[in-house]
Structure formats: structure tokens, C-alpha cells
Amino acid sequence: MSVRIYQLSKEIGMENAALIELLRERGFEVKSASSTVDNISAESLREEFAQKNAASESEEEAAAAEPEAEEKAPPAPPTAPDLSKFVKSPEQIAQEKEDAKKAEEEARKAAAAAKVVAPPPPPAPAAPAPVAPPAPAAPKPMAPPPVAPPSGPAKVAPPAAKPTPAAPAPAAPPSVNPGVRAAAGAPAPAAPAPAAPPPVAPKPVAKAPAAPAPAGPPAPPAPPAMGAPKAPPPPPAGPGSVAPPAAAKAAPASGDPDEIKQISLKPPIVVRDFANELGVKPFKLISELMEMGIFASINQSLEENVASELAAKHGFLLEIRHRGEGNKAKKKQQKKEEIDETGDLEHRPPCVCIMGHVDHGKTSLLDYIRKANVTKGEAGGITQHIGAYQIEHNDHKITFLDTPGHEAFNSMRARGADVTDIAILVVAADDGFKPQTDEALKFIQKSGVQPIVAINKIDTKGANVDKVKQQMQERGIASEDWGGQTICVEVSALKGTGIEDLLDMVLLQAEVLELQANPKKKSSGVVIEASVEVGRGPTATVIVQSGTLKVGDALVCGPASTKVKAMLDENGKQLKKAPPATPVRVIGWSTTPDCGAVYETVKNEKTAKSLAADNEHQMKAEMAAMEDEATAGMSPQEKLFAAIAKTQKKTLRLIVKADAFGSLEAICEALTSITSEKVALEIIGKGVGVISKSDVEKAHAGEAEVIGFNVRSDNGVAAVAKNKAVKISSYQIIYELVDRVRDDMIEMLDPEYRENKIGAAEVRAVFPIAKGFVAGCLVTEGRVSHGANARVMRRNKVMHDSKVQTLRRVKDDVKEVRAGTECGIQIEKFNDYKPGDTIEIYEVHEIRPSL
Numbered sequence: 001m002s003v004r005i006y007q008l009s010k011e012i013g014m015e016n017a018a019l020i021e022l023l024r025e026r027g028f029e030v031k032s033a034s035s036t037v038d039n040i041s042a043e044s045l046r047e048e049f050a051q052k053n054a055a056s057e058s059e060e061e062a063a064a065a066e067p068e069a070e071e072k073a074p075p076a077p078p079t080a081p082d083l084s085k086f087v088k089s090p091e092q093i094a095q096e097k098e099d100a101k102k103a104e105e106e107a108r109k110a111a112a113a114a115k116v117v118a119p120p121p122p123p124a125p126a127a128p129a130p131v132a133p134p135a136p137a138a139p140k141p142m143a144p145p146p147v148a149p150p151s152g153p154a155k156v157a158p159p160a161a162k163p164t165p166a167a168p169a170p171a172a173p174p175s176v177n178p179g180v181r182a183a184a185g186a187p188a189p190a191a192p193a194p195a196a197p198p199p200v201a202p203k204p205v206a207k208a209p210a211a212p213a214p215a216g217p218p219a220p221p222a223p224p225a226m227g228a229p230k231a232p233p234p235p236p237a238g239p240g241s242v243a244p245p246a247a248a249k250a251a252p253a254s255g256d257p258d259e260i261k262q263i264s265l266k267p268p269i270v271v272r273d274f275a276n277e278l279g280v281k282p283f284k285l286i287s288e289l290m291e292m293g294i295f296a297s298i299n300q301s302l303e304e305n306v307a308s309e310l311a312a313k314h315g316f317l318l319e320i321r322h323r324g325e326g327n328k329a330k331k332k333q334q335k336k337e338e339i340d341e342t343g344d345l346e347h348r349p350p351c352v353c354i355m356g357h358v359d360h361g362k363t364s365l366l367d368y369i370r371k372a373n374v375t376k377g378e379a380g381g382i383t384q385h386i387g388a389y390q391i392e393h394n395d396h397k398i399t400f401l402d403t404p405g406h407e408a409f410n411s412m413r414a415r416g417a418d419v420t421d422i423a424i425l426v427v428a429a430d431d432g433f434k435p436q437t438d439e440a441l442k443f444i445q446k447s448g449v450q451p452i453v454a455i456n457k458i459d460t461k462g463a464n465v466d467k468v469k470q471q472m473q474e475r476g477i478a479s480e481d482w483g484g485q486t487i488c489v490e491v492s493a494l495k496g497t498g499i500e501d502l503l504d505m506v507l508l509q510a511e512v513l514e515l516q517a518n519p520k521k522k523s524s525g526v527v528i529e530a531s532v533e534v535g536r537g538p539t540a541t542v543i544v545q546s547g548t549l550k551v552g553d554a555l556v557c558g559p560a561s562t563k564v565k566a567m568l569d570e571n572g573k574q575l576k577k578a579p580p581a582t583p584v585r586v587i588g589w590s591t592t593p594d595c596g597a598v599y600e601t602v603k604n605e606k607t608a609k610s611l612a613a614d615n616e617h618q619m620k621a622e623m624a625a626m627e628d629e630a631t632a633g634m635s636p637q638e639k640l641f642a643a644i645a646k647t648q649k650k651t652l653r654l655i656v657k658a659d660a661f662g663s664l665e666a667i668c669e670a671l672t673s674i675t676s677e678k679v680a681l682e683i684i685g686k687g688v689g690v691i692s693k694s695d696v697e698k699a700h701a702g703e704a705e706v707i708g709f710n711v712r713s714d715n716g717v718a719a720v721a722k723n724k725a726v727k728i729s730s731y732q733i734i735y736e737l738v739d740r741v742r743d744d745m746i747e748m749l750d751p752e753y754r755e756n757k758i759g760a761a762e763v764r765a766v767f768p769i770a771k772g773f774v775a776g777c778l779v780t781e782g783r784v785s786h787g788a789n790a791r792v793m794r795r796n797k798v799m800h801d802s803k804v805q806t807l808r809r810v811k812d813d814v815k816e817v818r819a820g821t822e823c824g825i826q827i828e829k830f831n832d833y834k835p836g837d838t839i840e841i842y843e844v845h846e847i848r849p850s851l
């Protein structure tokens with residue numbers, strides 16, 4: 001039996017880091033808070049600390065007050081001092097080390113009073129490192145602030161975890177986070193101040209590992225997980241996605257008296273609209289473009305850099321908003337607000353997603369966690385699939401995103417990682433890393449989330465945990481017990497082994513991430529599932545990311561809007577309020593919102609409706625412009641040829657109906673990835689909900705098929721379809737659907753044939769007979785068969801191509817003559833044999849054409 005360090009540290013009331021240090025001092029090989037110590041050692045530690053704590057109770061109280069004083073002492077930046085219990089300054093760590101040593105000694109001497117848990121305030125650092133360096137604009141020539149050692153309170157920025165924007169100086173936490181573990185054992189950094197100031201303001205580094213000091217003498221080797229040097233604030237930069245030319249950028253900085261106005265446009269930037277925005281006549285803009293060597297018509301769209309250049313020329317700063325960037329920008333803004341309003345910030349549950357290769361046990365894991373929770377929770381709750389659910393573990397909530405795992409759901413998985421704080425990468429112990437595991441890992445890493453690897457199916461015969469760990473190492477995510485930084489838990493989703501441990505690790509990671517949100521503000525969040533439900537109309541499952549969503553709130557989400565009439569959790573229970581990180585199904589949207597879209601709370605229903613209408617209009621305009629753009633730049637002839645080519649190519653037209661937006665999108669993505677030179681695939685209609693008569697009408701008009709995924713047909717639809725000869729096919733499995741569509745495309749192709757040579761004969765002599773001539777031959781290879789296809793070749797030229805009409809051995813008709821045998825051959829409708837000709841015998845097979 002063994003005990004995890006984080007459990008033990010809780011029991012004895014000690015920081016994880018301090019306990020790790022103490023154990024290391026005592027010769028234990030421990031790596032992180034998830035490492036274990038044997039039960040006997042744990043018990044003796046419990047006893048030891050029970051005594052010490054009793055003896056030093058009063059002393060601790062005094063000590064507890066002191067760090068406060070210490071926190072106030074250094075000139076901390078305004079947003080900084082948010083010390084979590086996992087975060088300590090290097091001085092504190094050093095102090096703890098000393099204390100731990102002292103405690104050990106004292107323990108040995110059986111002295112009663114020792115102090116380990118609450119260290120006294122560290123002495124004023126010998127080389128104090130001011131956290132906030134001077135502005136880069138006026139660097140002092142001689143003594144720049146030492147940039148390397150972050151001192152004073154520093155917020156955790158665990159490696160590969162989402163960077164915490166407010167962190168003043170990314171520092172490795174002497175905490176349980178494996179990625180930063182090394183810092184605990186590292187010497188307190190005391191980097192010498194660089195002799196020369198950095199010539200250019202280094203980019204602020206949001207994440208560990210350490211970046212080198214920008215200038216001056218080389219910094220001492222930083223401990224592996226120490227934070228990057230505290231960077232001076234970056235020079236003023238243009239707004240988020242603004243892509244102005246140099247001139248435009250320089251203008252505001254140079255203090256040009258002319259006011260620089262900003263215009264914000266979404267591509268495509270069409271000449272006519274752009275001229276309006278700039279307040280010039282289109283022909284003027286066209287002539288300016290001509291001066292730049294660009295010949296554009298009034299309806300043509302401009303390259304972004306060209307538009308930026310023109311905007312600058314007219315004194316504008318052009319912001320180009322790409323689709324989806326608005327949301328990103330909003331998200332960023334949202335995060336920023338979360339930091340600004342620290343007063344109202346509260347801890348929120350982590351959003352966790354489970355990813356991995358098909359059949360590695362994601363669903364089983366999710367099911368096990370959910371079922372365990374259902375039985376623990378309120379009795380009789382009927383769980384429904386809403387794309388996410390929340391559980392409680394050790395009195396802490398965890399939100400799980402229930403994302404499907406099939407390859408075709410890539411896009412949803414990508415989103416899963418977007419709203420995800422923690423990602424569990426499931427790898428089957430009997431199968432190891434597979435392409436989808438790697439793909440999922442890529443998503444996870446791209447989204448800046450530190451994966452927790454769950455090695456599943458450890459109960460199976462072929463389980464090889466070491467092999468998986470080896471593969472983890474090969475991918476740069478070595479597990480903790482292999483000297484790496486990735487939390488790795490061995491589980492069996494079937495038997496439930498290790499699941500508690502896994503959930504412990506999730507909570508631990510969540511604690512390190514310090515997930516916070518402001519529940520008091522207006523709610524916003526992300527749609528993770530959307531569908532049309534019979535009797536309920538369009539519904540959407542959203543994850544509240546900020547604020548508290550309440551019944552009666554007016555929401556807008558792209559072209560969809562709603563006044564929340566009802567919200568349900570995954571157990572179908574009506575909720576009145578949904579605080580941050582809660583998944584809820586919101587009923588009663590005007591239309592199904594897009595999966596992955598951001599919703600916002602607005603003033604009232606009227607505003608929501610009007611904003612949704614604006615969004616819809618905008619989206620339609622963009623679509624139309626994109627279509628125009630596809631043919632822009634083509635001459636009329638080219639457009640004509642393109643149109644002809646389009647009509648000549650066979651096309652399979654489809655109308656796709658699915659049960660949810662996520663699956664609809666995944667299906668369309670999978671279908672459009674079927675590429676063929678010979679057959680085009682065109683999705684002429686798609687939607688969420690039952691297959692209706694109007695779908696059939698549309699299919700009939702467009703000569704299309706209707707494909708349904710997990711949806712049924714409306715009453716009477718089958719009869720209409722039969723009457724109009726419209727094919728309707730329904731599927732429950734996405735790859736079957738894709739395979740069937742591929743088959744349908746192939747069926748549209750003309751058959752293909754392959755020739756197979758079966759023999760050859762050489763003409764040795766030509767004999768006249770009553771009706772024409774016969775060729776006396778020697779079969780030189782294979783066989784010659786009566787009725788087989790035959791081709792007479794002369795000097796590599798085909799003289800005739802037909803069939804073997806007569807085949808004789810001596811005077812007898814035969815069916816077949818083998819190689820090395822002489823025979824008489826008469827070819828259908830041919831008489832011009834010459835000695836030396838070759839008669840090739842071949843078969844023709846019809847083969848399945850390929851796309």
C-alpha cells in the first residue's frame with residue numbers, strides 16, 4: 001500500500017512542495033505530488049507532524065501573519081499578488097528547504113518545537129528583483145533591472161498549460177504540477193543583473209520554459225522549469241488583427257497631428273464598398289489601384305495587404321476581421337475582463353474533455369465516470385446526451401465534455417479542446433498510440449492544454465503499460481515516473497480501476513490552473529451541441545464560460561436568438577441559473593445555433609432578435625461575396641469553360657439531414673473530403689431535423705438524393721419520395737454513410753475494363769481453305785482458346801482485333817491449345833495472315849471504376 005503525496009500533504013497540513021522537499025531530503029525518490037510513499041513512512045510522517053503541529057500551534061499563528069507582511073513589502077505590480085497555495089517565491093522555497101532540514105534535525109533530536117508548515121517570512125532578498133522593469137522606451141544605459149529571477153509573489157504558469165495572462169512573471173510553481181516540479185529542488189535563482197540594457201524590448205513570455213536573457217552576460221543556467229525573464233511591457237502595438245502597412249502603423253506612434261481613423265472590414269474587401277468606407281469615389285480608387293499596377297473592376301475584391309496600403313494612404317488604419325476572429329477577439333476580451341475584475345472572480349469547475357483513438361475506451365470512461373456519479377447523486381436521474389455533464393468528486397465539480405471520438409468528428413474534437421481546460425488523452429494499453437491518438441495530442445498541444453494521459457484497458461491480457469510510456473517518451477510527453485512531466489494514470493474503464501485517481505489528478509491540475517470566472521456579470525459561453533427536437537424546436541447545449549446564465553436572459557448566437565424560457569441539465573432537471581462552467585441545454589432558439597459559436601447575453605429579446613438578423617444578413621452577404629470571388633479574375637471565356645466543365649462532370653447531388661449540428665458538420669466535412677476527378681459531389685441542402693416533404697421536393701428539383709443521419713422521415717415522406725423517384729437513405733454510423741456515398745459516386749461512372757493476356761501464337765505458315773485462309777501456328781506462350789479475344793500483330797502493329805473463330809489440332813476442332821503445340825487458327829473476319837505474325841490471345845475483365 002502506498003499513499004500519494006498530495007493526499008499525505010493534506011492530511012498533515014503541509015504544502016505539497018514542502019513535503020516533496022522534505023521527503024527528498026530524507027532520501028525518498030519522489031518526483032511530484034502524484035508520486036507515492038509507502039504506508040509505513042506515511043504513518044511515521046503523520047505521527048511526526050501531529051506532534052509538531054501540536055507543539056507549534058501558537059508559533060504558526062504568528063508565522064501565518066508574517067507572510068502577509070512580506071507580501072506587502074516588495075513593490076508588487078497591481079495585478080500580481082494572487083498567491084495560490086501552490087505558489088511560492090524562490091525565497092520561500094529556499095526558506096522551506098532550510099526549514100525542512102531544520103525540522104528533520106529537530107525531529108531526530110526529538111525536539112518538540114519545529115516549524116515546517118508555515119515558514120517564517122523570508123529575509124529580504126539579497127539581490128532583490130523588482131518585478132516591474134522600467135518601460136522599454138527609456139531604458140537606463142547602465143543598470144537595467146535584473147530580469148532573470150522572479151521574486152516576490154509570482155503566479156503559476158504551468159508549462160503547456162493555458163498561460164495566465166495576468167501572471168506578472170511566469171515562474172515554475174514548486175507545486176504538484178509535474179511540469180514545474182524541478183523548481184522546487186532548484187537553487188534559489190540569483191541571476192546577476194545583465195550589464196547592458198536589452199536593446200529591444202523582449203517579447204513578454206507567457207509560458208515556461210525559460211527564455212534567455214535578452215542581452216548582457218549569459219544568464220546562469222536556469223532551472224528547467226523556471227519562468228522566463230520578466231519582460232518589460234511590449235511596445236505599443238496595433239490592435240489585435242489589424243494588418244496595417246508600416247506607414248499606418250508608424251503614424252499613430254509618431255504623433256502625427258492628423259487623426260488616424262480606424263475602419264474595420266470583413267473580407268472580401270470589394271472595391272465599391274471599400275471606396276465608400278474610405279469616402280472616395282470608386283473610380284478614384286480604381287485609378288489609384290492602376291497606379292499600383294493593379295487592374296481591378298468595381299466589383300472585384302482586393303488583397304488584404306493592398307487594401308491596408310490604400311487605407312493608410314487615405315489616413316485610415318484598416319482592421320481586417322476574418323470570420324470567427326470576432327469570437328476569438330471577444331473571447332480574448334472576455335478573458336481580459338475576467339482578469340480586470342478580480343474582485344468578483346470566483347473559482348470555477350474545470351472543463352475536461354476526453355480524447356483518443358477509436359475504441360480505446362473514451363465512451364466507456366465517460367460512461368463509468370457518469371454512472372458512478374449518477375448512482376452517487378440524486379436517485380433516479382435519467383441521463384441524456386447533451387454533449388456535456390457535470391459530476392462531483394471530493395466535493396468539487398468537474399464538467400466533462402462528451403465529445404465523440406470517430407475520425408469524422410475532428411472538427412468537434414478541435415472545439416472540444418477549445419473550451420477545454422484539461423484534456424484526458426486515452427490510450428489503450430493493449431494498442432498503444434494510434435493515428436487518432438497523435439492527432440488528438442496535436443489538438444491538445446495546439447490549444448495549450450497539458451494532457452493527462454489515461455492508459456486504459458490495463459485489465460486486458462495484451463496490456464503493455466511500459467510500451468505506452470515508451471511511446472509517450474518518444475512524443476515528448478514522458479510520464480512522471482519516466483522522468484517526464486505528464487501526469488499518467490493507469491485505468492480500466494471497464495472495471496473502474498484507477499478512475500478515482502484520475503479524477504484526483506483532474507482536480508489537482510484544476511487547482512494548479514486556478515480556474516476562475518466572474519459569476520456576477522452577463523453570461524456568455526459556447527455552443528457545444530445543437531439540434532432540433534420534436535416538440536421543442538431548436539435547442540442548444542451551451543457551456544457557460546462567464547457570468548451566470550438565467551432563465552429570462554436574452555441571448556444572441558450568430559443568426560440565432562432566444563429568450564431563455566427553460567434550461568435543462570443532463571438529467572433533464574430544470575435549472576433557473578447556470579454559473580460558469582455549467583453545461584445546460586437551452587430550449588427555444590429562433591433557429592439552431594452553430595456548434596462552437598459564442599453566445600452573448602444582451603439587453604432584451606428585441607435586441608437579441610435584431611442582432612441575430614444583422615448577423616444573418618452579414619453571413620449571407622459573405623457567402624455571396626465568396627461565390628463571386630471564386631470566379632473573380634476569370635475572363636468571360638474562362639467562366640464559360642468552367643461552367644461547361646462543371647456541367648460535363650458527373651455530379652452526385654445530396655441533401656443531408658442530421659440529428660445535430662455537430663454531426664451534420666462532421667458528415668459534410670467527411671463527404672466533401674471525397675475527391676474525384678471524375679465525379680463531383682455537391683451538397684445542395686443540409687439541415688438539422690427530420691427529413692421533410694420539402695427536402696424531397698428540393699431533392700427532386702435538384703436531382704439529388706436525401707441522406708439522413710440519425711433522423712427519421714416525416715409522415716408521408718416515403719410516399720412522396722417514391723412518387724418522385726427520390727432516393728432517401730438513412731444511417732446511424734457515419735463511416736457507413738460516407739462509404740455508401742462513395743459507392744453511389746462510383747456507380748455514376750462508366751465501367752472500366754482491364755485486359756489480361758492469356759497466350760500468344762506465332763504464324764508459321766498460311767494455308768488456303770475453301771473459305772479463305774487458315775494460319776498454321778505454334779503456341780509460344782500460355783494458351784489459345786476457341787472464342788477468345790485475338791489480336792493479329794505485325795511488327796508491333798495491330799492488324800486486326802477480333803476472336804478465335806476456329807481452332808484445330810491436325811484436323812480436329814479443339815477448345816484449347818497449350819504452349820509448345822502446333823495448331824490451326826482462323827480469326828473472325830480476317831484472312832491476311834503472314835508468316836511471322838503474332839496472334840495475341842487475351843481476356844477482358846470489367847473492373848470497378850475508381851473515383
Ligand SMILES: Nc1nc2c(ncn2[C@@H]2O[C@H](COP(=O)(O)OP(=O)(O)OP(=O)(O)O)[C@@H](O)[C@H]2O)c(=O)[nH]1
Pocket residue numbers: 356357358359360361362363364365404405406456457458459460491492493494495
Ligand atoms: N477490457 C477492457 N475493455 C474496455 C475498457 N474500456 C473500454 N473497453 C472496451 O473497448 C471497446 C471500445 O470502447 P469505447 O468506450 O466504445 O471506445 P471509444 O474510444 O469511445 O470508441 P469510439 O467512440 O468509437 O471512438 C468496448 O467494447 C469497451 O467495452 C477497459 O478498460 N477494459
